[in-house]
Amino acid sequence: MDVTAKPKPRVTPDNRPFWEGCREHVLKLPWCAECGRAFLPPAPVCPRCFGERIEWRAASGRGTVTTFVVVHQPWFPAFADDLPYNAAQVELEEGPRLTTSLVGIADEDIVVGLEVEAEFDDLDGETTLPRFRPRGPGGPRGSSGHAG
Amino acid sequence: MTVISDRAAIAGIGASRFGRHLPESQLALGAAAFRAALEDAGLDRSEVDGLAVNLGWPLGLDYDRIAEAFGLDVRYVNQTWTHGRFVTMALQQAALAVGAGLAEVVACVAVASFTRERDLLGGPGDFEGMREEGGTHAENPPYGLTAPAAGAALAYRRYMSLYGATTDALGEVAVTLRSHALRNPNAVMRKPMTRDDHRASREVVAPLRLFDCCIVSDGAVVVLVTSAERARDLRKPPVFISGMQGIRAGRDEFIFAPPGLGINQQRPGRVTPRPEDGDALRMAGIERGDVDGLYTYDAFTPLVLFVLERFGFCAPGEAHAWVRGGRIALGGALPVNTSGGLMSEAHVSGWNSIAEIVRQLRGEAGERQIAGARYLQWATVWGDSIVFRR
Numbered sequence: 001m002d003v004t005a006k007p008k009p010r011v012t013p014d015n016r017p018f019w020e021g022c023r024e025h026v027l028k029l030p031w032c033a034e035c036g037r038a039f040l041p042p043a044p045v046c047p048r049c050f051g052e053r054i055e056w057r058a059a060s061g062r063g064t065v066t067t068f069v070v071v072h073q074p075w076f077p078a079f080a081d082d083l084p085y086n087a088a089q090v091e092l093e094e095g096p097r098l099t100t101s102l103v104g105i106a107d108e109d110i111v112v113g114l115e116v117e118a119e120f121d122d123l124d125g126e127t128t129l130p131r132f133r134p135r136g137p138g139g140p141r142g143s144s145g146h147a148g
Numbered sequence: 149m150t151v152i153s154d155r156a157a158i159a160g161i162g163a164s165r166f167g168r169h170l171p172e173s174q175l176a177l178g179a180a181a182f183r184a185a186l187e188d189a190g191l192d193r194s195e196v197d198g199l200a201v202n203l204g205w206p207l208g209l210d211y212d213r214i215a216e217a218f219g220l221d222v223r224y225v226n227q228t229w230t231h232g233r234f235v236t237m238a239l240q241q242a243a244l245a246v247g248a249g250l251a252e253v254v255a256c257v258a259v260a261s262f263t264r265e266r267d268l269l270g271g272p273g274d275f276e277g278m279r280e281e282g283g284t285h286a287e288n289p290p291y292g293l294t295a296p297a298a299g300a301a302l303a304y305r306r307y308m309s310l311y312g313a314t315t316d317a318l319g320e321v322a323v324t325l326r327s328h329a330l331r332n333p334n335a336v337m338r339k340p341m342t343r344d345d346h347r348a349s350r351e352v353v354a355p356l357r358l359f360d361c362c363i364v365s366d367g368a369v370v371v372l373v374t375s376a377e378r379a380r381d382l383r384k385p386p387v388f389i390s391g392m393q394g395i396r397a398g399r400d401e402f403i404f405a406p407p408g409l410g411i412n413q414q415r416p417g418r419v420t421p422r423p424e425d426g427d428a429l430r431m432a433g434i435e436r437g438d439v440d441g442l443y444t445y446d447a448f449t450p451l452v453l454f455v456l457e458r459f460g461f462c463a464p465g466e467a468h469a470w471v472r473g474g475r476i477a478l479g480g481a482l483p484v485n486t487s488g489g490l491m492s493e494a495h496v497s498g499w500n501s502i503a504e505i506v507r508q509l510r511g512e513a514g515e516r517q518i519a520g521a522r523y524l525q526w527a528t529v530w531g532d533s534i535v536f537r538r
């Protein structure tokens with residue numbers, strides 16, 4: 001593991017469609033074709049009914065912040081220049097929660113319950129991370145809370 | 149269900165010195181604790197025929213090297229890898245092994261030289277979050293979440309927003325546990341802490357500050373488990389394992405949050421305690437009100453609040469207020485982690501608190517003795533528990 005670079009997502013046979021979707025700037029979720037609900041994290045079977053027919057569908061990209069943190073500690077040297085930076089869990093309209101980070105808002109303005117929508121951060125030619133930005137009638141506010 | 153109740157007992161405890169940047173090897177710390185535990189129980193090294201280890205790879209010793217180095221000849225082993233969530237499991241498996249006749253005396257060996265392994269604790273060498281299914285504490289390295297503290301911070305932020313809790317409630321926990329350590333000559337942290345000290349400590353991963361995170365320290369604890377009959381014939385009064393319940397897992401569980409909080413995929417609103425959260429008490433044949441003190445894995449201050457709620461000592465959302473006024477302090481209604489815990493005594497993964505339970509039930513805890521302690525409960529936010537009695 002290269003400890004000088006920011007870690008990349010670990011792409012697995014189960015989550016590959018998620019990360020491929022991100023590269024196309026589409027937030028995709030695994031859906032169970034048996035019980036008709038989306039779930040996360042990606043898995044080869046539905047955690048509710050153990051069904052094996054999993055379909056990947058585009059999600060709305062909309063969700064709500066359920067919790068967040070602001071990191072001050074330089075655990076990884078590669079993140080030292082970003083400090084402080086936020087990370088959040090977002091409950092998607094489809095139900096599952098995703099760990100991500102928020103952009104377009106100052107860290108001190110983030111609140112639980114904030115309505116957000118996905119956007120995509122192309123780190124390089126290979127990797128795109130979904131991040132979330134405040135949505136709503138007021139539109140985005142504040143300055144970017146994330147350097148990356 | 150009561151077959152195992154009171155069938156196994158702790159017959160001996162031993163500890164190395166605790167400290168930071170100790171020069172001793174892990175084996176040297178472990179040997180010191182092992183020698184002390186044998187002496188405490190009045191057992192010979194040759195009588196230990198089982199090992200239970202929860203601080204193995206990647207941070208601690210594996211069972212085979214322990215047995216080889218200490219000249220043991222064991223016929224039973226249980227080992228997990230380094231994680232606080234496996235403390236209860238190691239002790240429970242030791243009790244079960246003794247009860248089932250797989251071993252006569254199982255040594256639970258916990259050795260930590262965390263200060264030498266600093267980079268592995270959420271740092272650049274911590275690759276746990278990069279496993280195919282990631283880490284346990286909501287680690288998400290691409291977003292810079294690489295340490296367990298972030299999982300506790302995610303949980304406490306949500307708790308704050310749901311219940312109007314503040315970070316000062318965490319200060320109450322930290323200050324209380326420090327006050328316990330001040331009565332413990334073996335504790336690493338011996339400097340008094342005030343609520344202002346807590347407020348002034350630097351932010352690590354907001355809402356958590358430095359004094360919300362346990363110390364990183366070195367040390368070893370050995371706990372000797374044997375059958376109740378055997379223990380009665382040994383040097384010290386037995387501490388019986390009266391009731392137990394196992395670790396909980398499923399989509400409603402997140403390691404650092406009570407069920408229902410809504411972290412990761414937890415369904416919101418399913419609140420504790422549920423009937424199964426009382427299994428260990430029922431096995432021991434007691435009620436929650438009979439518990440004279442609570443011991444828990446306090447790697448981060450919010451975990452203390454969450455375990456109080458999970459096990460029903462107060463209602464969901466109440467712990468942040470409930471802990472005020474000295475309720476969890478020595479002399480309070482429910483003393484918690486009376487030796488100072490991971491927060492202020494030492495981070496021996498919780499085994500230091502298991503040793504403290506034994507001292508308390510024997511009446512050996514000196515100026516921090518819980519008067520008349522009869523039942524003490526070990527319980528964790530991830531739902532497992534052991535009830536001990538004298």
Ligand SMILES: [Zn+2]
Pocket residue numbers: 032033034035036037046047048049050051
């Ligand atoms: Zn299904």
